[in-house]
Amino acid sequence: MAYSDKVVDHYQNPRNVGxxxxxxxxxxxxxxxxxxxxxxxxLQIKVDENDRIVDAKFKTFGCGSAIASSSLATxxxxxxxxxxxxxxxxxxxxxxxALPPVKIHCSVLAExxxxxxxxxxxxxxxxxxxxxxxxxANG
Amino acid sequence: xKSVYLDNNAxxxxxxxVLDAMLPYFRENFGNAASRNHRYGWVAEEAVDxxxxxxxxxxxxxxxxxxxxSGSTEGNNTAILGVAHMYVDKGxxxxxxxxxxxxxxxxxxxxxxxxxxxxxxxxxxTGRVSxxxxxxxxxxxxxxxxxxxxxxxxxTIHPIAEIGALCxxxxxxxxxxxxxxxxxxxxxxxxxGIDLLSVSAHKIYGPKGxxxxxxxxxxxxxxxxxxxHGGGHERGMRSGTLNVPGxxxxxxxxxxxxxxxxxxxxxxxxxxxxxxxxxxEHLTEISRNGNPQxxxxxxxxxxxxYVEGESLMMGFSDIAVSSGSACTSASLEPSYVLKGLGLxxxxxxxxxxxxxxxxxxxxxIDYTIKxxxxxxxxxxxxxxxxxMAQQGIDLSKVVWQHH
Numbered sequence: 001m002a003y004s005d006k007v008v009d010h011y012q013n014p015r016n017v018g019x020x021x022x023x024x025x026x027x028x029x030x031x032x033x034x035x036x037x038x039x040x041x042x043l044q045i046k047v048d049e050n051d052r053i054v055d056a057k058f059k060t061f062g063c064g065s066a067i068a069s070s071s072l073a074t075x076x077x078x079x080x081x082x083x084x085x086x087x088x089x090x091x092x093x094x095x096x097x098a099l100p101p102v103k104i105h106c107s108v109l110a111e112x113x114x115x116x117x118x119x120x121x122x123x124x125x126x127x128x129x130x131x132x133x134x135x136x137a138n139g
Numbered sequence: 140x141k142s143v144y145l146d147n148n149a150x151x152x153x154x155x156x157v158l159d160a161m162l163p164y165f166r167e168n169f170g171n172a173a174s175r176n177h178r179y180g181w182v183a184e185e186a187v188d189x190x191x192x193x194x195x196x197x198x199x200x201x202x203x204x205x206x207x208x209s210g211s212t213e214g215n216n217t218a219i220l221g222v223a224h225m226y227v228d229k230g231x232x233x234x235x236x237x238x239x240x241x242x243x244x245x246x247x248x249x250x251x252x253x254x255x256x257x258x259x260x261x262x263x264x265t266g267r268v269s270x271x272x273x274x275x276x277x278x279x280x281x282x283x284x285x286x287x288x289x290x291x292x293x294x295t296i297h298p299i300a301e302i303g304a305l306c307x308x309x310x311x312x313x314x315x316x317x318x319x320x321x322x323x324x325x326x327x328x329x330x331x332g333i334d335l336l337s338v339s340a341h342k343i344y345g346p347k348g349x350x351x352x353x354x355x356x357x358x359x360x361x362x363x364x365x366x367x368h369g370g371g372h373e374r375g376m377r378s379g380t381l382n383v384p385g386x387x388x389x390x391x392x393x394x395x396x397x398x399x400x401x402x403x404x405x406x407x408x409x410x411x412x413x414x415x416x417x418x419x420e421h422l423t424e425i426s427r428n429g430n431p432q433x434x435x436x437x438x439x440x441x442x443x444x445y446v447e448g449e450s451l452m453m454g455f456s457d458i459a460v461s462s463g464s465a466c467t468s469a470s471l472e473p474s475y476v477l478k479g480l481g482l483x484x485x486x487x488x489x490x491x492x493x494x495x496x497x498x499x500x501x502x503x504i505d506y507t508i509k510x511x512x513x514x515x516x517x518x519x520x521x522x523x524x525x526x527m528a529q530q531g532i533d534l535s536k537v538v539w540q541h542h
Contacts, residue, residue, distance in 0.1 A: 003453065013451055017521045034483035034539030037448055037525060038464060038473065042523035059523035061451040063464070067521065112540075 003064055004098035010068035015075050018057040019045045028121025030061055030113040038062060039106065041070045043113035051082045058113075065103040069093050069110035081119050142457045143503045147342075147496030148291050148319060148438060149461060152343035153388070154497070160391040161346065164384035172381045173372065183383045186361075190390025194351050196395045198317075198336060199327040203356060206373045207386055210350035211318040212242040213366075214337030215285075217352055217377065219246040219316045221363030222283045222335070223255055226312070231255045231279025232247060236268050238289050238479040243316055247285070260286075264481045265430035266295030273302050283312050288320035288336075292463065292476040292492055293429030294438030296320065303332025312361055318342055322396030323404060323435055328353060332533030334361050338393075340385065344497060345392030352377075399497075407495050408436035410504050415439055417508035422515055424528075428477060428490060435497040440477075442486045444523035446518040451491060454514025458507055463490035485524075 003011075008021075022029045027046050039062035042121070046055040046104040056074035060067045072093055077085040090107035099107055144152075164186060172187045174180025191202040208214045223233065235247050258276040260268045260335065273284060284306050286323050289296045299315060301373045306313035314335035317326060319337075320344040328336060336353040340346055356359045369378040396403075418425060418441065428440040440463075443451060448464030463474030463488070473487035482490075493507070521526040524534060 007161075008453075011450070014521055019526065031523065032540050035488070035534060036483065038484075038488040040523050040539070042526075059521050059526055061445060061522045061524045062447050064453040066447075069449060116540075 007068040007095050007099075010071040010097070011064045014058075016055075016057050016068060016071065016072045016078075017059065019059065020055065020057050025124050026121065028117040028119070028124070030116025030118075031122060032112045032116055033062070033109055035061065037084060039066045039109055041066065041109055041113040043070055043073060043117050045085070045114075045117045045121060047076060048083065053080055053082070053085055062106065062109075063103070065097065065099055066106040066109060068097050069099075069106045070113060071077060073101055073110040073114050075076050075086070076090055077114055082122065085118055090113055141461065143499075143507055144459045144492045145495060145499065145507065146461050147499075148492065149496035150341045150347065151496055152498065153346055154392060154395060156395055157345055157391045161384045161388040168383075170383070170385055173370070174371045178321045178398050183381075186383060186387050187381055188516070190386045190393075193211070193390035193394040193397075194338065195210070195212075195353075196392050197322060197326065198333075198353060199329050200353050201356065204353050206352045206354055206376050206391075207381055208337075208350045208352050208377060209348055209382075210335045210341070211240075211316060212341040213377075214339075214350050214352040215240070215242040215314075216246050217363060217366050218335040218337060218354075219243065219271070219283065219285055220366060221376070222312050222314070222361070223250050223253075224364035225362050226282040230278070230282045231259070232278050232281045234258045234273060234276045234281060234284045234286075236260045236262055236286055238262055238266060238290060238292075238476045240291060240316060243285055260277055262479060264297075265426075265433075266290050266293045266476070266480050267433060268297055268302075269429055270298050270301035270305055274447075275307050275542065277305070277309050277311060278475075281309070282309050283314060285314040285316070288317040288326065289324070289435045289438075290429070290476065291319050292474060293440045293480070294319070294494075295430040296324065296433040296435065298433075299329040299333070307332045310359070312359075319435060322393060322400065323437060325400070328355070338389075338424045340389035340392055341471035343392045343396045346385050346388040349359065349382050349389045351389060354358050368539050373467070374539065398467070400439055403497065404436045407499070409498075410495055410501060411437060411439050411493075413501065414495075414504050414508060415441070417505070419512060421512040425515075426486070428480065428482065439493045439495075440484070440490060441493070442490045443515050444489055445522045445528060446515055447488050450491075450518055451511075451514055453511040454517055455507070458510055461492045461494075463487045463492070 031042045042059045044057045058070040060070045090111040093107035170183035170185040191205045308346025321338045339350040348475040361482040424444040448462030464479045477487040
């Protein structure tokens with residue numbers, strides 16, 4: 001199975017690889033997947049006071065399509081508000097990266113990671129508890 | 140560097156010497172080996188007999204004991220189903236192992252649906268079953284033990300001679316799928332008590348679509364009910380016009396492999412060890428799967444922790460290897476062989492099989508080490524698992540969100 005040029009590009013030059021301090025109140029962290037399934041994505045977003053995503057980072061254990069899906073997702077959510085980012089659909093990732101049917105789950109995982117990160121930051125903003133607890137529960 | 144082929148357990152290129160030997164049998168010597176009344180037939184038959192001799196010699200058999208097949212899948216099916224049907228009056232119990240090739244597993248599973256009982260032995264963490272395990276599993280109604288000589292994914296070699304001796308004592312037929320071992324390590328059907336043995340030409344620099352099944356003729360005379368009927372070729376065990384060019388290729392490939400084995404096995408094992416040493420020197424947290432003592436000289440299976448196998452292969456796209464990762468197959472299940480060794484799914488997903496061959500060079504191995512190290516570091520840099528492990532988090536204790 002050959003990879004699309006865009007998947008190869010994201011694999012070779014992944015955008016926004018890295019980590020942010022998950023304890024920060026304006027940082028949301030989503031960790032989805034499991035090592036046994038061959039895919040784990042960690043996606044983080046940083047929001048400003050208007051709930052606009054000013055930065056995004058990812059780290060992914062998984063196949064090339066999983067890496068590309070999460071890399072693309074970080075690119076796309078930057079600059080969006082949380083509500084706008086919630087609208088991100090896995091099918092858009094599938095189209096952009098020309099993923100074959102067997103790799104659609106990679107795009108689903110990226111969508112889930114975005115949503116988990118959004119949920120995390122929303123929860124933190126609504127609560128006064130230190131954020132580390134949520135991350136520890138996630139792993 | 141041109142592309143590097145390290146997937147010789149999947150298939151091998153045809154050796155030029157083999158191809159040269161085959162070509163006349165496509166051209167002027169095109170006869171049917173079953174034509175008894177003219178020169179075309181005689182020439183073809185003579186070539187087939189010579190090839191039979193060449194294959195037999197590699198395993199210390201008689202040429203009369205070699206049946207031509209289309210390859211090991213057919214050989215394994217013929218052996219397992221053929222014995223099961225022929226000896227059904229003696230019993231309906233078979234013994235095999237969980238990490239056999241599918242060409243053994245599936246016919247055994249088929250027999251289970253036909254009222255046969257199969258004992259599926261569990262290998263040790265290196266992929267080996269012991270003679271004691273086989274002994275414990277033997278029953279009065281056991282008619283066949285089928286165990287591969289060497290495993291295709293990790294290269295582990297079973298204690299074949301000990302198991303063969305046990306089978307002789309109990310008068311149970313012993314089949315071994317020698318697809319990966321034939322021509323790579325010494326095999327002696329007499330000394331090892333082997334009754335049936337499957338071979339495939341394309342694993343030993345011969346053509347695809349041809350192979351051989353050794354069927355013992357004396358002490359005991361093994362009988363098989365054929366799968367393919369029609370004409371009674373090959374002592375009635377496998378009908379069908381013989382693939383003469385393919386058979387000539389199989390015979391020549393066997394002879395070349397046997398002649399080269401003493402030097403070639405040492406050379407390849409040296410390259411394999413060089414590869415492992417190079418990877419170990421430059422990378423931490425890698426582990427070797429299989430049995431370092433009882434192993435094919437050409438096979439190295441490695442788990443690169445915190446890195447997924449398919450993405451790793453993408454990192455060195457000009458090097459052909461294979462992975463136990465689920466992502467390389469449509470099934471999304473990681474390698475059942477590695478899981479059968481007790482490896483966690485995560486380690487199975489992180490595994491790469493390097494299988495070296497006759498045309499592998501030292502330069503290619505050095506290039507492979509460099510490229511693999513580069514790709515592993517690239518991927519670990521973006522692996523959340525590597526990051527967690529570096530932070531001292533025990534990954535086995537994390538509650539993951541399964542999909």
